Amino acid sequence: MKNVLIDTDVILDFFFNRAPFSDHAEQIFSLCDAGQIKGYVTPVICSNTYYLLRKVARHDKVISKMNQLLVIMEVLRMDKETVTQALHSGFKDFEDALQNFSATLSGEIGVILTRNVKDYAKSELGVMTPESYLKIKAWV
Secondary structure: EEEEEEEEHHHHHHHHOHHHHHHHHHHHHHHHHHHOOEEEEEHHHHHHHHHHOOOOOOOHHHHHHHHHHHEEEEEOOOOOOHHHHHHHHOOOOOOHHHHHHHHHOOOOEEEEEEEOOHHHHHHHOEEEHHHHHHHHHHOO
């Protein structure tokens, strides 16, 4: 469970300081920054995050925040195989399917961290909220 995909909602919890979830997101990012876990995002997560942050901040400010995020995160690849598997997966949400198969096909990810656990019901990966992950990590 050391390599985790961090979904858009967790990133937005942090950037928008959405209590009480922002505390858990901040702890996840601190673990990434300290090298205790390796955080990953996808190009779609980056795009969604930029789009939503841009609604409340100037382009240069958002780019700065995105660059800070990428200092502690890795970006997974998405390709034709990722899209094809997502299209035929049975996921109700295509975007979540893209995240899932990007993580699965990388062979690097053990857990997807999201507050929308039910959206990943068809995932073969572990799917947890940041809060649940932090509780388990405390015992490991």
